[in-house]
Amino acid sequence: MQPRLTSLSEAISIVRDGDIVAVQNMATQSAPMALVREIIRQGKKDIGLVVLVGGIAVDWLAAAGVINRLTGAAVSMEQFGLCQQYRLAVERGEIRVEELSESLLNARLGAGARRLPFLPSRGAIGTDLIDQNPKNLRLIDDPFGGRSVIACRALRPDVALLHAHRADRYGNIQVEPTAMWPDFAIMPKAAEKVVVSVEEIVDSDDLRRSPEKTKLPGFMIDAVVEIPFGAHPTSFFPIYGYDSQFHRAWVSVSRDRPAVEAFLQKHVYEPRVQSDYLQTVGGDETVKRIEASGQSA
Amino acid sequence: MNGDWRDSPAAADYTVDELMVTTLAQYFGNGDQVCNGMASFIPVAAFMLARRTHAPELVWFASSVGLDPRPERIPASTLEAPLWRDSIMYLDQYRDFWDLVQDGRWITAFCVGTAQIDQYGNANNSVIGNRFHSPKVRLPGTAGLADMCSIDKDLYFWVTDHSPRSLVAKVDFISGAGWLGGGNERRNLGLGGGPRAVVSNLAVMDFHPQNKRMRLVSVHPGNSIEQVQHATGFSLLVPESGVPDTRVPTVMEVELIRNAIDPDGMRLRGFS
Numbered sequence: 001m002q003p004r005l006t007s008l009s010e011a012i013s014i015v016r017d018g019d020i021v022a023v024q025n026m027a028t029q030s031a032p033m034a035l036v037r038e039i040i041r042q043g044k045k046d047i048g049l050v051v052l053v054g055g056i057a058v059d060w061l062a063a064a065g066v067i068n069r070l071t072g073a074a075v076s077m078e079q080f081g082l083c084q085q086y087r088l089a090v091e092r093g094e095i096r097v098e099e100l101s102e103s104l105l106n107a108r109l110g111a112g113a114r115r116l117p118f119l120p121s122r123g124a125i126g127t128d129l130i131d132q133n134p135k136n137l138r139l140i141d142d143p144f145g146g147r148s149v150i151a152c153r154a155l156r157p158d159v160a161l162l163h164a165h166r167a168d169r170y171g172n173i174q175v176e177p178t179a180m181w182p183d184f185a186i187m188p189k190a191a192e193k194v195v196v197s198v199e200e201i202v203d204s205d206d207l208r209r210s211p212e213k214t215k216l217p218g219f220m221i222d223a224v225v226e227i228p229f230g231a232h233p234t235s236f237f238p239i240y241g242y243d244s245q246f247h248r249a250w251v252s253v254s255r256d257r258p259a260v261e262a263f264l265q266k267h268v269y270e271p272r273v274q275s276d277y278l279q280t281v282g283g284d285e286t287v288k289r290i291e292a293s294g295q296s297a
Numbered sequence: 298m299n300g301d302w303r304d305s306p307a308a309a310d311y312t313v314d315e316l317m318v319t320t321l322a323q324y325f326g327n328g329d330q331v332c333n334g335m336a337s338f339i340p341v342a343a344f345m346l347a348r349r350t351h352a353p354e355l356v357w358f359a360s361s362v363g364l365d366p367r368p369e370r371i372p373a374s375t376l377e378a379p380l381w382r383d384s385i386m387y388l389d390q391y392r393d394f395w396d397l398v399q400d401g402r403w404i405t406a407f408c409v410g411t412a413q414i415d416q417y418g419n420a421n422n423s424v425i426g427n428r429f430h431s432p433k434v435r436l437p438g439t440a441g442l443a444d445m446c447s448i449d450k451d452l453y454f455w456v457t458d459h460s461p462r463s464l465v466a467k468v469d470f471i472s473g474a475g476w477l478g479g480g481n482e483r484r485n486l487g488l489g490g491g492p493r494a495v496v497s498n499l500a501v502m503d504f505h506p507q508n509k510r511m512r513l514v515s516v517h518p519g520n521s522i523e524q525v526q527h528a529t530g531f532s533l534l535v536p537e538s539g540v541p542d543t544r545v546p547t548v549m550e551v552e553l554i555r556n557a558i559d560p561d562g563m564r565l566r567g568f569s
Contacts, residue, residue, distance in 0.1 A: 026390075027335060027376055053335075053440055074422075074438030078335045079374050079566070082437060093431035099423055099472075101443035103395055122399060123444035126474030126486050132429055147487040179362045179381055180389040235377060242377060293378075 004171030004224045008273075011195045011223035012038040015047070015159050020071075022050035022109075022157035022187050023057060025234070027078040028242040030182040031057040032163040032197050034230040037268045037277070039161075040064040050157050051075070052105060052183065055234060056250060059083035060268065062095060063260050071098040071155065073105055080247040084254040098136065099129055100152075107152035108136065112190030120149035160191035163231045164215075165239070167196065168204040171221030174213045178237045184215040193222040197230040199239060227274050232281065232290065241293025246281055302350045305549035313498050314339065314564045315554050316517055317455060319546040320496050321408065322347040324453055325355050330404050332358035332394075334441060337375045338564045339455050340408035345371070345558045346550065358404065361394050361441070362387060371559045398441075401449030401489055408453040409445070410567065412436050413468045416511045416531040418475025418492025418504055420446065420454065421468035429470065439472035446473035449489035457568045459497035461530035464511075476509035483509075498568070500525045501543055502533065510534050515543040 012035060015021060021039070025031040036057045039047070049067045051058060054075040061067045063085035070090075075083050089095045100108065103123030111119040120140070124130060125148070130137050136153040162182065164173045173196055175184055188194045194216070201224070207214055230236075233243035233250075253259035271277035278287065308315075321343035325331055329352070333341050344357045345368075359366040363381025372379050381387070388394040397403040413421040422442055426433030446452060452475070456463055475492045476483050483491055494514070495502040501514040512534035516525055522540060526533055546554075554564070 028374065029377065053438075072438065074335075074440035076335060076437040076440075078376050087435045090435040091432060096430060097435070097438075099438050101439050102441045103398070103444040103448075106391055106395060122448050124439075124474075125447045126471070126477055126483065126488060127439070127443045127447065128423075128429075128471040129439065129443055177387070179360070179378065179384075179387050180393075181362065183391055185389060185391040237378060242374075244373070 001170040001218055003169050004218055004221050005169040005201060006223045006225060008034065008038050008225050008227065009042070011035070011225045012042055014193055014195055014222055015039060015044055017045045018047070019158035020048040020050060022160040022191055023054070024162045024182050024187065025051050025055055025057055026053050026181040027055045027076055028080070028247065029235045030163060031055060031231055031234045032161045033057060033232060033234060034227040034274055034277070035161045035163070035195060035197050036061060040066055040264070040268050041272065050155065052102060055083070056247060059085045059250070059254060060264065062086040062089045064264060064268070067095055069096045069098070071100065071105070073100055073102045077247060077251070080251050085260060098133060101129065104129070104137065104150065104152050106186055108155035109186045109190040111152060111154035112156040113186055116154060118151040118153050121152050122149055125150060155190060157191040159193045159195060160188045162188060162194070162196045163236065164196050164198045166200045166202050167198045167224045168202060168207050168218070170204065171196070171218035171224045172204070172207055172214050173198070173216040173221065173224070174207055174210070175215045176213065176238060188216060188220065194220055195223045196221055197225045197227040199228055199230065201226040229278060229287065230274065235294070237294055239294050240290040243281070243286065243290050246286070302547065302549045305547035307545045308548045308551040311546040311551050313517065314568060315546050315551055316543065317496050317498065318342040318346055318554055318564060319550050320501055320543060321453060321455060322350070324494060325352055325406060327352045327354035329406050330356040330358070331406050331408065332361040332404055333375050334361060334409070335376045336567065337408070337410070338371060338559070338566055339410070341371055341375050341380070342554060342559050342564050343408070346553060349553055349557070350550070358388065358394070359384065362390065364388065370557070370561060371563045373563065398444060398448060404450065406451040406453065407445040408455065409442055409473070410455045410457070411442065411473065413463060413465050414454050414456065414495060415465050415468045415475070417477060417479045417509055418452065418454070418495070418511065419468045419471045419477065420473035420475060421470050423470045423472040425469055427469065442473040446475065447488055451490055452492045454492065454495040456495060456497035459499040459525070459528050461528065464529045464531070466531040476504060479509040480507070499528060505534055512536070513540050515541050517543045518545060
């Protein structure tokens with residue numbers, strides 16, 4: 001097996017300007033936030049984002065001018081409200097949205113993962129999502145005479161970004177069995193390249209003790225990086241919950257451009273390593289708080 | 298909970314959020330399977346109330362992740378732990394959950410709040426205005442709404458701000474298919490299920506069995522038919538026999554909601 005362990009900056013150097021980048025995320029959960037911050041720091045441009053339900057990661061990428069198109073089912077920070085920088089950028093025409101339902105996105109990625117031209121879905125028949133998107137969605141007849149279905153064209157992201165619980169230096173990725181929002185099933189298999197941050201790098205022998213937890217094989221992974229609390233401020237069960245205080249702090253500045261820039265300066269551009277980042281978000285006190293709310297899962 | 302919730306007298310001090318919860322709860326019975334998505338405090342309270350009163354066998358997928366959970370109370374998020382506490386099963390979103398959704402036998406009902414709903418029960422959570430690109434207002438997006446609405450589910454809508462902005466003649470964008478243009482249009486596309494009821498802060502509506510236009514079922518005490526019509530962006534069908542007042546919550550239902558299900562008042566979020 002080839003070593004896949006690398007540095008954060010080398011891992012993200014895989015992403016090229018103009019790429020389609022798929023990011024694991026469900027509102028306030030499971031986003032590879034350290035990878036997202038590094039994309040912003042490296043000044044990537046014209047990125048097309050793929051995300052099931054994007055949260056603060058999408059708002060930051062929009063605020064930093066990294067993305068100019070988005071394929072996804074929704075963008076929301078749930079209890080913390082709409083992503084304002086994203087919303088404004090879409091309304092100004094700076095980000096072009098391809099809106100899909102969750103089934104349609106999973107079908108597009110599923111076709112990509114299986115190297116099929118499309119997969120059919122029954123989701124969203126009758127909605128304006130179909131007429132809006134003839135490039136990737138078509139209502140087609142069932143060749144066997146049943147009901148019409150929507151053909152969802154294969155989507156193959158250039159790079160997938162994920163966060164996981166642990167890996168060895170060869171990139172074998174383990175995930176704790178918990179409430180399963182993170183997408184290890186479809187999205188990473190559809191992507192040409194896969195970059196994963198993990199809470200900890202462990203010895204391969206540790207993985208061998210519980211191979212049922214290994215969800216992605218190292219040969220599929222292009223880079224793995226060790227970043228404890230790498231999903232902060234989103235939740236990553238069972239280790240930690242979402243950071244309410246930090247989400248609220250972002251929401252409180254997110255309509256005001258100078259305050260947005262100061263916020264990104266403090267929490268994204270300046271802290272280049274994770275230990276520095278954790279200091280800017282409250283250090284040990286924050287770690288204890290989010291670990292406690294992870295326990296409640 | 299003992300069976301005596303049925304005999305409890307009407308509460309004198311109920312609030313409209315509680316009335317919406319008790320009204321919605323009546324639609325979910327022992328044979329149903331429901332799930333909830335983001336910021337869905339009113340539906341979650343209704344499911345939890347139904348399970349504690351008339352429908353102990355109601356199957357609930359908390360956050361669409363945790364089957365048959367036992368949360369102590371409604372937490373700050375309906376999409377995060379600890380709502381799914383003590384579930385009997387965690388569902389992988391991308392296989393277990395969405396596979397179940399595709400089959401009309403499972404997850405029989407869906408309860409959702411959207412930015413706009415129209416007179417045929419079509420829903421919009423995508424954009425406001427007539428442009429999809431560079432829209433006047435970008436909304437969160439359809440998420441799972443478009444799937445639930447097109448795949449054979451009974452659909453229930455909750456509206457905290459019944460107004461001509463939220464109840465419109467025609468939605469700006471169909472992100473969830475209702476009865477489409479009315480009549481048989483939905484069935485002709487091969488879609489089962491469909492919109493069953495709308496529970497707002499003013500009234501309860503359903504849909505005419507033939508033409509599928511929204512129809513007044515009951516008006517919450519303190520409101521008149523005229524007030525409800527005035528707050529609606531299209532002409533509601535009103536039965537010639539008139540409409541009754543909505544049943545008010547009982548003392549026991551109010552106690553359950555306030556003290557056991559939602560002591561932190563999360564259900565008030567979303568009311569302006």
